[in-house]
Amino acid sequence: MVELRRSGRISTLKKTHFLTEEDSEEVKPAIKKQRVSKTKKIVIKKSNGKMKPKLDGKEEIVKSVKELDSTAVKNTDSIYKELQIGDDIPDIILPDEEGVSVSLKKVVEENKIVVFFAFPKANTPGCTRQACGFRDNYKELKEHAAVYGISADPVTAQKKFKTKQNLPYSLLSDSKRDFIGLLGAKKTPQSGVIRSYFIFVDGKLKVKRVKISPELSVEEARKEVSAFASN
Structure with a gap:
């Protein structure tokens, strides 16, 4: 029988969705290596004498959305404050x-x-x-x-x-x-x-x-x- 190459074994095992305990230990490092290779490199730039990671376009969008969500929650909390005894009924x-x-x-x-x-x-x-x-x-x-x-x-x-x-x-x-x-x-x-x-x-x-x-x-x-x- 022709022995499968390591990458071939990984692909085959992924598709079958079951791994033996022994196989999984062998496959994990290879999969991890593949994932790392696909990760985008982060460009480093200097800012005020310190090294900081430069976000790519996708990360910038995610960051902006999170900041907007955070601001929206704060604004909502300030507008819709729970009524306490003595407060007027809201205009709803x-x-x-x-x-x-x-x-x-x-x-x-x-x-x-x-x-x-x-x-x-x-x-x-x-x-x-x-x-x-x-x-x-x-x-x-x-x-x-x-x-x-x-x-x-x-x-x-x-x-x-x-x-x-x-x-x-x-x-x-x-x-x-x-x-x-x-x-x-x-x-x-x-x-x-x-x-x-x-x-x-x-x-x-x-x-x-x-x-x-x-x-x-x-x-x-x-x-x-x-x-x-x-x-």
């Missing part, structure tokens, strides 16, 4: 379950007390208990406050949820989690909503309860609305 417009635009600023102008309860996902067990809890206590709540449910669900899902559970209040769709993020109810930077509730009085945040059970969110919100109304 969100669609309700009918697709009608709802201005948060206008909502607090028209209602002295406003309750927003955040839920992770429409038509799931915990969220249904929470939504139905606010539904069952809505008669008492609406005497003093406006009530809104909010999640990252699309308008169509909010519509189905409201119809199925016969909810008497509006459900806001915050698909980009803009308001949810400002309230501090994002589960992760990428996705998710933490079950919470928030109460605004005269346009200012007065109650912020993040990570709470469905039943307790209803019970505590009802008590706090009553307390604010009596003051």
Whole structure:
């Protein structure tokens, strides 16, 4: 049998996708050598008496993109700072379950007390208990406050949820989690909503309860609305 040359053996072993322990030890140095040979040489230039690597075009682009991303994150953090007790409601417009635009600023102008309860996902067990809890206590709540449910669900899902559970209040769709993020109810930077509730009085945040059970969110919100109304 004709013995394969080393480069031929490497190519053959790569294609079969399996190496014996003995083969792998022999192949690794050769592969490493090949990779090094394909790497572009970095040109060195003097800058202020020090030797520094000169980036090629591709590396310059990657560096620029990373710097832009870093700046964007810093700018976003400064603009979208999490709301704290006493802060004004942000000037955000969100669609309700009918697709009608709802201005948060206008909502607090028209209602002295406003309750927003955040839920992770429409038509799931915990969220249904929470939504139905606010539904069952809505008669008492609406005497003093406006009530809104909010999640990252699309308008169509909010519509189905409201119809199925016969909810008497509006459900806001915050698909980009803009308001949810400002309230501090994002589960992760990428996705998710933490079950919470928030109460605004005269346009200012007065109650912020993040990570709470469905039943307790209803019970505590009802008590706090009553307390604010009596003051």
